[in-house]
Amino acid sequence: MDEPVDLPEGTEVALSVVEDGDDLDDEDRARLHVALIEAQAQAERGEVTPARQVLAEIRTRRGG
Numbered sequence: 363m364d365e366p367v368d369l370p371e372g373t374e375v376a377l378s379v380v381e382d383g384d385d386l387d388d389e390d391r392a393r394l395h396v397a398l399i400e401a402q403a404q405a406e407r408g409e410v411t412p413a414r415q416v417l418a419e420i421r422t423r424r425g426g
Contacts, residue, residue, distance in 0.1 A: 386394065
């Protein structure tokens with residue numbers, strides 16, 4: 363919270379996450395969309411690495 367609050371002990375309050383979007387400008391957003399389209403095309407061509415393999419490689423590098 364950005365403001366001090368003085369509520370009695372035990373007061374219940376409802377909280378919600380407010381999404382203000384992101385910090386991408388038009389150029390960054392366009393690059394992101396191109397990257398997502400290419401990633402989808404790679405996946406459709408079968409040019410993917412299974413998540414298990416990626417995680418195993420990360421664990422090996424970290425020594426765990």
